[in-house]
Amino acid sequence: MGRTLDNIKIDEKGETEKYTPIGGGDKEGNYPARNREKHGEFLEKQFLSAWQLANELIKERVAVSAPVRDGVYLEIKGKQGYDLLTKSLEDIRQHVRLLNIKKDNNEVISATVYIPNKKRDFFLKKINKYIETEGEKVVSTIESINLAFVEALWIGDKESIPYKTPIWCEVWLRVEPNEDYNIIIDEFFELCKIEQIPFKDQKIFFPERIVLGVRADFEDLSKIIIFSSRIAEIRKMSTPVSFFYDLDNYEQKKWIGELSERIDTSNQSNTSICILDTGINNGHPLLEKVVNDKDKHAVETYMGVDDINGHGTKMAGIAVFFNLEEVFESKDIIEINHFLESVKIMNKPNDNKEELYGYITARAISLAEIENPDVNRSICMAITGKTNIEKDGRPSSWSGAIDSILSGVSDGERRLMLISAGNTNIDEISAAKDYMTAIINHSVEDPGQAWNAITVGAYTDKVLIEEPSYEEFTPLAERGAVSPFTSTSMMWDKKWPIKPEIVLEGGNVAFHQTEGYSEAEDLQLLTTNHKFLLDKPLTTIWATSSATAQASWIAANIQHKYPDLWPETVRALMVHSADWTSEMKHKILRNKAKPTRKDYRNLLRICGYGVPDLDRAIWSANNSVNMIIEDELNPFAKKPRASNFTMNEMHIHELPWPSDILLGLGETKVKMIVTLSYYIEPGPGEIGWKDKYRYPSCGLLFDVNNPGEDKDNFLKRISKAMRENEDDKNEVPNDSDRWVIGINNRNIGSIHKDIWEGTASELSQSNLIMVYPVTGWWKTRTNLKKHNSKIRYSLIVTIETTEVDIDLYTAIKTKIESKTLVKTTIEAL
Structure with a gap:
């Protein structure tokens, strides 16, 4: 699903008071009402008609000894303005594969699937079960079933499809786990040679995908779809400068x-x-x-x-x-x-x-x-x-x-x-x-x-x-x-x-x-x-x-x-x-x-954090929610009559977690991305620049409570982390195996990012983020009297799941609005 929702700005500042979660639940999809028997019979006719048309096209090629695939590509569309239950269109064990999902300007969701010839009855059984027992909810979300042609597999502007003049295109091939990529490439190139379709011996490898380049027009692309059972997507290649x-x-x-x-x-x-x-x-x-x-x-x-x-x-x-x-x-x-x-x-x-x-x-x-x-x-x-x-x-x-x-x-x-x-x-x-x-x-x-x-x-x-x-x-x-x-x-x-x-x-x-x-x-x-x-x-x-x-x-x-x-x-x-x-x-x-x-x-030192994505930066999705916090704290303090400065404040942020939804997802894999950004003041004088701990005015770090760790224990754990510098060896305990980048890699500089990966049920318990200071020249150079200085910081937290039908966004917004309403009501009393 596309990213079309505004990021969520959390205006509430960091605090140590306990936040009582508001109950929520998994959102029911927006599915159309149907006459079950009539709708099922209609889809069955469409399915059989599409399958028959595919067989006729195959027979035409067999008659001239042209290569053919062993299965059928289908384009399945949902009803305008309604959801399509796409996850139920795939069955990996049956080798029925979901290839792509698109949403057009008219709010129609479509999916392309590939069904092997031997698994023809897979979909018919779903339709019959829907007619007879109301089972297979996916069928009620389907508006039409048709044979998939070039347009269904084309990713990008339809106007760029080469209907007449050949252009360079990217063909994305589907690969099963443990298959030999080279064998698949050789087979595809051999088929291109038979059909006299030019190709480049350049390839890109992704998990379960190979991307190859061919120079083709609409007719050539149609042939490719007929002779190969591995097409997942077709895209226009970038025009050369x-x-x-x-x-x-x-x-x-x-x-x-x-x-x-x-x-x-x-x-x-x-x-x-x-x-x-x-x-x-x-x-x-x-x-x-x-x-x-x-x-x-x-x-x-x-x-x-x-x-x-x-x-x-x-x-x-x-x-x-x-x-x-x-x-x-x-x-x-x-x-x-x-x-x-x-x-x-x-x-x-x-x-x-x-x-x-x-x-x-x-x-x-x-x-x-x-x-x-x-x-x-x-x-x-x-x-x-x-x-x-x-x-x-x-x-x-x-x-x-x-x-x-x-x-x-x-x-x-x-x-x-x-x-x-x-x-x-x-x-x-x-x-x-x-x-x-x-x-x-x-x-x-x-x-x-x-x-x-x-x-x-x-x-x-x-x-x-x-x-x-x-x-x-x-x-x-x-x-x-x-x-x-x-x-x-x-x-x-x-x-x-x-x-x-x-x-x-x-x-x-x-x-x-x-x-x-x-x-x-x-x-x-x-x-x-x-x-x-x-x-x-x-x-x-x-x-x-x-x-x-x-x-x-x-x-x-x-x-x-x-x-x-x-x-x-x-x-x-x-x-x-x-x-x-x-x-x-x-x-x-x-x-x-x-x-x-x-x-x-090594990856960070060469590539940084990677390629930024404007859409991911400015938009959220139902299943991928960006939350933004802007706050400031006073990291250091001077006690009366004391000559040295001490650590002062740390902030705890209780995020509006959709705990019920996450628990309902159970063992589903989810991801949490956390980024902490702040500006340091450089240490005055060249001598300060020779030492990391003197160059920054103050450093900030973040930590997240572990699954099963309540706020009190989390606070006790983090308070022990208020050390003179982040390289001290007495590191705090953490569920470090779940963090991709790791504490030592992320805790340098003035921007810290890490990615937590685990199950939804585990993440449901980890909604507390602590921001706390480490030393800098504001603390060590007492003669400059910077102990009252405050440091601003920005905290971005994203929670996401690959389950496209899950609505985390609404649940998070609802929690924020409910808490704001309660707070406003109390203040009015």
Whole structure:
């Protein structure tokens, strides 16, 4: 089911008083009323008719000795506005498989299933049981049964189905556990050869899925469905950049003119992306509506505000559109809800001396804020230091200045900033002869070690090369893997923060066995060219620059959706929504049945928390609920006549858990994701930056009560955790086996995320989250008298289950509303 529900903001602050749960229960599905006998007979006729049609199509192919499948694909639709009980459409033991579930714009849910020929009676028995005994509730939720054709298996816009002209498509093949992937691939490719359907020898592996590429039109796809019993989905492959990049000037301008007419900025909110770079040439027809002259600045007047290098204008194209290729291919109105600000901090990369970067950054941000003091702003910077890099993760003057700016030390204003991790170059890859070795050896560049900023690395989905000059080249990285251009914190001491925190599209490298490595346009991102009047208006961008621009687009969209959220919360949502691709886990966790904590530390140091998902950040679903808490505490105190400071406050949050529903789900697997985000103030003076425990003003950690652990025992356990630093060996007991990342991996830096996995019944008892402080220079530097300082924090908690028919969202909302009503009533007495 889609994510269409607003996230739940819990306004109640942390407390220690017991919260009495309000009873709830599992929500009955929204099923249509039926005349059982008539409806059952109608569906039986449809089923038999679909099966007969399938057999006729098979016979036609058998007559000409063409390959055929051993079963039937059916498209099963629900009634408009009602639920479809999809989980009952599958029976793995009978090899009846549910392939996909979709919901159209008319609120009609449809599912595609595959039934082997020998299991034809599986569904007929369900229908007959429904007619005779009212059993098989699933049948009452079905509106129609038809033979599935290309449209049923196509994922994405129906307008993109290649009815006439062949295009590159992704074919997702179903694989049973323990089957040999290579045998299935060979069989499918052999069938493609028989039907003369071009394919690429590139593959992506997911649990129970293989993704392959074929060049096909509607007729070819229809043949594939008839000859293969393994089709689960078909998707349009991304259009290669070279299609647009190789167009001549006139043709590019035609595409741009068409897109310009579809740009809608009428709902442009008080949200901006401030790009600190080489300037932006806002006369470009794709940028003129989102960059005003008054919002262009330069830290030095001699520079001018226009872009003579091109990098800033390239960043702008991605920050506005995220993926320009997809925008061109779409025919929809493109809503742009944010605007851009530009502050030119250099004429070209490495234009300034390194020791000035912290100052330049602060001044640049100030220029934008003076012009527009009251906007929701994300600051985007893809400029990094190339020399004198502290490769062990220690703060620099530049990263320290950024931490200070973002935490609002001087003015109390917190800020959101996204910084590129820096790039591994092709020469390093060539020297290492293995791109993974190259990126491991290339440390995140200064100021990417800033604790409060989001540092952005790169991954890639770019694997399609169609440029004639690169015909013999192959993509170096697999689809979904980290980009060969990214940098990592693998070489850092493990006490320093996880960097990068997230990864986004950074492009790929083309490789030839004899010619080596190359930067092919097809493996880069299309964007706006600063020389649009003299040259082609479109060009390309790649590496962590494009990734950082994409990250700023996500941040702006979160700020537009929830304009009142703190910067710390926006940062938390971006990290919270991120996940690792299957290829990342395959390459780094190496398909281990039970990866170790060290394996996950390596995954974090290379990929961060994965690829952020805007939909998961801003929307909840019935079975996946995001809860947001914003609070602050006073971590330290000074006793009368005492010279030292002591620990002071900790917060306990009792979440509005749908306990009855979770208990009803029993042994069903569920997941809880927790992310804690806060800003630290950097320790004043260079000496403080040599020691982790002195650099942050204060640290915060979270813990969750174990199943069967009540509030009193939980409080007693956590109070023992109030130690001088989080690396003390007397760690508190915890159900650590259920946490994916683990305490030692998550308790570093100023953003902490972990994933709890277990059964629903176990999670029903774990609804208490504690936030408590660990020491920092606020406590140890008593002469600075910071014991009364408060620290803000954002806490995001998601509870989710794969059971799509479970409504956790309504139960949680009801609990919150009921508690609010009780509180309001008591206060009125």
